[in-house]
Amino acid sequence: MTSEFMAKDQHLLLLESSSHFPLPHGMTFSYGTAGFRAVGSKLPSTVFRAGIVAVLRSLKTGSAVGLMITASHNPILDNGVKIADPDGSMMTQHWEPFAEALANAPNPQSLVELVFHFTKEEGISLGGGGTCAEILLGRDTRPTGEALLEAAKQGIKSIVGAAALDMGILTTPQLHWMVMNKNKGMKASESVYFMQLSESFRCLMDMVPKGTRKDCVDSRVVVDGANGVGGEKLEQLKKLLIGIDIQVRNSGKQGEGVLNEGVGADFVQKEKVAPSGFGTKDVGERCATFDGDADRLVYFRISSSNCNGIDLVDGDKILSLFALFIKEQLHILNKQGDEGTNNVLVTRLGIVQTAYANGASTDFLKQQGLEVVLTPTGVKYLHKKAAECDVGIYFEANGHGTILFSEEYLSKLQKKCDDLACHSPGSEHHKAALRLLAVSKLINQAVGDAISGLLLVEVVLQHMGWSMQDWIDLYNDLPSRQLKVKVADRTAITTTHAETQVLEPSGLQEAIDSEIAKYHKGRCFVRPSGTEDIIRVYAEASSQEAANALAKSVSRHVDHFLG
Numbered sequence: 001m002t003s004e005f006m007a008k009d010q011h012l013l014l015l016e017s018s019s020h021f022p023l024p025h026g027m028t029f030s031y032g033t034a035g036f037r038a039v040g041s042k043l044p045s046t047v048f049r050a051g052i053v054a055v056l057r058s059l060k061t062g063s064a065v066g067l068m069i070t071a072s073h074n075p076i077l078d079n080g081v082k083i084a085d086p087d088g089s090m091m092t093q094h095w096e097p098f099a100e101a102l103a104n105a106p107n108p109q110s111l112v113e114l115v116f117h118f119t120k121e122e123g124i125s126l127g128g129g130g131t132c133a134e135i136l137l138g139r140d141t142r143p144t145g146e147a148l149l150e151a152a153k154q155g156i157k158s159i160v161g162a163a164a165l166d167m168g169i170l171t172t173p174q175l176h177w178m179v180m181n182k183n184k185g186m187k188a189s190e191s192v193y194f195m196q197l198s199e200s201f202r203c204l205m206d207m208v209p210k211g212t213r214k215d216c217v218d219s220r221v222v223v224d225g226a227n228g229v230g231g232e233k234l235e236q237l238k239k240l241l242i243g244i245d246i247q248v249r250n251s252g253k254q255g256e257g258v259l260n261e262g263v264g265a266d267f268v269q270k271e272k273v274a275p276s277g278f279g280t281k282d283v284g285e286r287c288a289t290f291d292g293d294a295d296r297l298v299y300f301r302i303s304s305s306n307c308n309g310i311d312l313v314d315g316d317k318i319l320s321l322f323a324l325f326i327k328e329q330l331h332i333l334n335k336q337g338d339e340g341t342n343n344v345l346v347t348r349l350g351i352v353q354t355a356y357a358n359g360a361s362t363d364f365l366k367q368q369g370l371e372v373v374l375t376p377t378g379v380k381y382l383h384k385k386a387a388e389c390d391v392g393i394y395f396e397a398n399g400h401g402t403i404l405f406s407e408e409y410l411s412k413l414q415k416k417c418d419d420l421a422c423h424s425p426g427s428e429h430h431k432a433a434l435r436l437l438a439v440s441k442l443i444n445q446a447v448g449d450a451i452s453g454l455l456l457v458e459v460v461l462q463h464m465g466w467s468m469q470d471w472i473d474l475y476n477d478l479p480s481r482q483l484k485v486k487v488a489d490r491t492a493i494t495t496t497h498a499e500t501q502v503l504e505p506s507g508l509q510e511a512i513d514s515e516i517a518k519y520h521k522g523r524c525f526v527r528p529s530g531t532e533d534i535i536r537v538y539a540e541a542s543s544q545e546a547a548n549a550l551a552k553s554v555s556r557h558v559d560h561f562l563g
């Protein structure tokens, strides 16, 4: 077959298959904080086109790519699509404009032109010709998921030589992990994922220091699965776990409740109330909550004083707990020992947060001597920044986050651990190295993962000998309030400085500044959401009343400028 003939074939195939997935009338799709998101019934054309983008990405990189159908924390009728790059992270940002243009191509002819133009620019050859693309597909439990998965498969099939591998119903982090593993030449099944988590968890539990207060640390945790896919997966995994008592509620079983409705990490973190299914019987229990696709994790405790209210332990406090533990292990590893282990393993440990991080958490981390940087909202920004360090810990207050170990650092650590195993087996240095290696296996290296994050929190609390109260007492959060403002066009707001300053519309930042000036320790910023059709307002101040009032007055300004 000549290449001209193959290109013609490809042209016809794309024209024909895309004609079955017309752009819904009057809709524009934008590639937001984590891919496309909208009402599920409106998304077949978008998911079909995302399938094409994933194939082109796979052809460009010569590796497998992931496509996950989920709308994460959004309501059940929404759906969406996230694309995972070969290393398991979010698709590279410089492809987002193409993905967005393709999603909005008005007809099959313009779609084909866009594809051919882009592939030429990127040096991707179409038409089979020996190069194969491989896309790993996953979906969560949403009712529109199955039909959208079919649309993705059609999109993938519309590029000659592309193969779709349906990995089934998964959490988003599981799919990202599978993509990463597959491209490393490792096994990428769910059973291997469960095995890796349970084994590294056991290894860390076995190394919990004796004689700490671990006996008083309750091994029980009650988890709200948001009626999504995470609860069901945790039920499966817990059968392999020793030393922990996990009770799952809102696991998405028929009749238990609606996905993300009055449950889940987004609801608990934003509203600061207990999820449905939790109440007076749970006062004092250590509780955790996932979002619908299990890539967010926050903890909470129902306060004895007010059953409607909770003590929230958000992503910032999870980050702080992890940072203290990692810092301690690095300190042990590098301290001068009797065992002749004085060759220091230089480690650049970095912390990444967003402007939503509570000011008290950033102050706390800096007081610990840690280097903290801020990025805009979205794991795609935080992950990239954290990956610049030997060990990078990133978390958003909403519970997205993980700990990244660079490949280079891991191989140095492994070497050091092997040396220690020869010269001082069982020493504190050796244990610290083993712990760090186990953490790198337990915590998802591809993306934030509520399930693996939960297991690491549990084992670190045991290690520290900390109760929930000890963890809560790490620092006192500054009171904060988040509000949503519905506006005609959310894109009318543009921001700078990690989203803390408004650029457009002019005059809005001055209005916000004048409100902030009225409050002690006042801090406030606004930004368009990348997952919902709203403007988000975040305010912090020295009292809850003040934070509420600041958020409210700034919301009024937003409404006035954009309403």
Ligand code: G16
Pocket (backbone or CB within 6 Å): 033, 034, 071, 072, 073, 074, 291, 295, 296, 377, 378, 379, 380, 396, 398, 400, 528, 529, 530, 531, 532, 536
């Ligand atoms: C996605 C991103 C997160 C981000 C969140 C909120 O989360 O992956 O990094 O924090 O959106 O976005 P926004 O404030 O723009 O609505 P998820 O859990 O919805 O996939």
